[in-house]
Each structure stands twice: as structure tokens, then as C-alpha cells.
Amino acid sequence: MSIASFISYLSLEKNYSPHTVLAYEKDILDFKDFSTLQFGLTDIDEASYGLIRTWIISLVESGISNRSVNRKVASLKAYYKFLLGLEKLTINPLAKHKALKIPKKVEVPFSELEMERVLGQVNYGNTFKGKRDKLIIELLYATGIRRAELINLKMKDVDLDGNTIKVLGKRSKERIVPLLELVKQSFLEYEVVRNELNAIQDEAYVFLSSKGNKIYETLVYRVINRYFSEVSTKVKKSPHILRHTFATHLLNKGADLNAVKELLGHSSLASTQVYIHNSIAELKKVHFSAHPRNKKL
Template sequence: MSIDSFISYLSLERNYSSHTVLAYEKDILDFKEFAALQFNLTDIDEANYSLIRSWIIKLVESGISNRSINRKVASLKAYYRFLLGTERLSVNPLAKHKALKTPKRIEIPFSEREMEEVLGKVVYEGTFEGKRDKLIIELLYATGIRRAELINLRIKDVDLDGGTFKVLGKRNKERIIPLLGSLKRSIFDYMAERESLETIQDPAFVFLTTKGNKIYESLVYRVINRYFSEVSTKVKRSPHILRHTFATHLLNKGADLNAVKELLGHSSLASTQVYTHNSIAELKKVHLSAHPRNKK
């Protein structure tokens, strides 16, 4: 079945996280169900744009946000691109589709004060779990890596002597990231505690649960939400906000945009530029406070 082949492709060749793969699969199966019920079409490989547009209209009328609809359509578009690439389809029915307009979403990063407090004042238990949780936060903030990259980080890819580590990002793109001195010490301390685990089921991976298994996405989210709730009143406290914070703080300190792009593993500069609005706000503040003309 084409859908099964596509899902395998996302998981095995594109190295997408299980969460992302499930989201793609659900979107496509939702469309498949709509096509079968409304148009008696059991093979969505034969769907045309008119049918897809009817689905989009139904989603709009159901009150689903334009952002969510765009994501669903993007999943379907990726599926048809896959069919084109495998020569199972000659024309992508969504080739000329334009995404629905959505309001710009500004994600607020953690402040430097919040980061200092969560890493310097919050009490972490002196156990394996406590040291792991603190290292998760420290590593995400110090390097800007994605949640999936942290989860899949392998011991063999960490070079403490050289002060770098390697991550496998989107589209199987590898990149080398430098380690701060304080982060190297934290990793060393955590790894010593890690060896005290009674059983280790997934020895290749850096981050493990107390049962010795590789950590998972919801665990990382809970760690971030738990500790930042002690220092921040922000509504959104997630691993992605830490990635956003990493980029914003570097730019606020004058880091080159291209360098930040490479550290984040972005394929285009446009993806990195979304973080510059906070940097510009910082520049405005400095400009207003320092420029002589502002006092007139």
C-alpha cells in the first residue's frame, strides 16, 4: 500500500521522529476516510484537487484553525510528492495549492534571568534522575538542539576531549556542535551517575530513563515544564522554547546570523531569521537608552 510505503520512508529514510510520523499518518488517513465517505473513493492516489478542496472547506467549516489545516494539507502534499518521486503518480494534485493565511505566531523565549535561575537556583536532586534532568535543560539551552536530536544522541557521538558532539538532524543532515566547558563537566558528572543504573536496556544512547531505556518525547517535555514552572510564569514552557531562547540570546549578544543558522541546523537563512525579532527589540532598547538624541 502506498501509504504504508510513505510512512516507512518518513521513519527509515527521512529519520523523522515517531511523533511526527504519526501526525503525517493521521492526516493522510483522515483525508482517506473523507474521500471514501463523501466521494466513495477508496484510493486517494486518484484524488484530484477539486476533491481535496472539498476536504479543506469541510475542515474550515468544522472550526479547525488555518494553521492546523495547513499542516494537514502539507502532510498530504508530502505524500503526493513521494508518489511522484517513486513514479506512482505523474501529477501532484496539490502542486498549485496556496496555504491558508495564518497570523504570525511570536514565541516568547525565556529571559537570561529565568535561565540563570533554572540552572543556578532551582534545586535538583543529587540522584541519577536529578542530574539527567538538569543536563537535559543545560544541553538544550547551551546548544539549541532539537528535542528529537537530544533523545537520539549517542555516546559515540560525544567527544569530551575535543569539546564537540555530533547530531543527526532533519533530512539526515549531520552537524558538529561545540561544548561549553561547564557543559562538559555536567556531561561527565551525569555519565558517572548513569553507570550506577542497575540495568541499561539502550546502552548506545546518552539519555536514559531510570529503567535504562532511551528517553522519550513526553519525558523531555515534562522535565522542561516542571522545572521552568518554578521560575517562569510563561504559558508555553517547552523544549522548542529553549531552542528559541538559545538563538535569541546568541543574536542579542551579537552572534552572526549565519553562524546561528549552522548551529541550529537550518537549511535556509529564512528559517533562522524568525528569531531576529527579539534581537531587534534588544537593539532598540540599547539604541534608545544610549543615543544622545533620545534625551532631547
């Protein structure tokens, strides 16, 4: 029953998404199956760190990436932390566990030229899909919102008079993000064709399919990949790269790191500081041109 209680806690009290809750549950049940098959232990509440470490080793040897292993262990660690809160455990067996090292992924943002081309030279057409797709790209680049935040954006959350949108981020945390005038104009154009759809099933949501249903993650990915393939040779073209691009371009132009943090909806500054690495070329230019010692050369 402890696992079921934990899953309910994640869903009802922590308000995690169904997808996230399912991932936690799968990770924990995978460990339970391993414990039962390998050691005959049916109650993982009694598992020792030695047993857990054996499971971790088996995951690594099976070829699973260190990143995926860390995620699974994090799920189990959260479960034991939950049991500690209920006083069903006196110590978390994973309290002193150190995560496996993972290589840093370099996310290469789109250049300003690529953004100018995709928004100024690509022909989207005067159709519903064209107007919608262009607005999706403009909104992601102009606000830095996440793909899920874009998908779940509702009509009532868009304030065109005030040039803002209200975004519901992770952990149901709301934030207000300003809208550029160009994006506002694209929204007005999209709204016209949106209202002309024959049947709208999900009226509350901003972005709809041609059948009037709320859009989905794969559709957004396809939109980004399709249009950026016309202007960019980068291997990875995704909504998340647009989020990186938003942050990088703002920082390159001298935006305050704390301001970018608030716009992105990050809970800590450490998450935002990742984007500084993408701006290192610009930082070098500033350093080179501005430092007094460089004038001595």
C-alpha cells in the same frame, strides 16, 4: 498500492521518523475516506482539486485549526508529488493551492535572569535524577539542540576532550556543536552517577531513566516544566522554548545569524530569522545608542 508505496518511500528513502510517517499516512487515509463516503471515489489518484477543496472546507467547518488543515493538505500534496515522480500523474491537483492563513505564534524566550536562577539557584540535589535533570537543562540551553536530538544523543557522540557533541538532526543530517566548559563539568558529574545505576538497558544513549532505559519526550518536558516553574511565571515552559532562548540570547549578544543557523541545524536562513523578532528589544537599544542621528537630539 500507491499509498503503501508512498509510505515506504517516506520511511525507507526519506528516512522520516515513524511518528512523522504515521501522520502522513493518517492524513492521506482521512482524505481517502472522505472521498469514498462523500463522492464514491475509491482511487484518490484521480481526485480533482474541486473535490480536495470540498474536503478542505469540511475540515475548516469542523473546527480544525488552519495550521492542522495546512498540515493535512501538505501531506496530500507530497503524495501527489510522489506520483508525479513515478509518472502516474501528469499534474499535481494541489500545484496552485495556497495554504490557509495562520496567526503568528509569539514564542517568548526565558530571560537571562531566569536562566541564571534555574541553573544557579534551584536545588537539584546530589541524586542521579538531579544530576541528569540539570545536565538536560544546561545542554538544551548551551547548544540549542532539539528535544529529539537530546533524547537520541549517544555516548559515542560526546567528545569531552574536544568539547563537542555530534548531533543527528532532521533528515539524518549530522552537525558538530561545541560544548561549554560548565556543561562539560556537569556531564562528568552525571556520568559518575549514570555508571552507578543498577542496570543499564540502553547503554548507548546518554540520558537514561532511573531504570536504565532511554528517556522519552514526556520526561524531558516534565523536567523543563518542573524546574522552570520555580523561577518563571511564563505560561509556556518547554524544551522548544529553551531552543528559542539559546538563539535569542546569542543574537542579543551579537552572534552572526549564519553561525546561529549552523548551530541550530536549520536548512535555510529563513528559519533562523524568526528569532530576530525575539531580539527586537536589543536591536532597538543598539540602534538607539549607535545611530549618529540620535546624537543630534
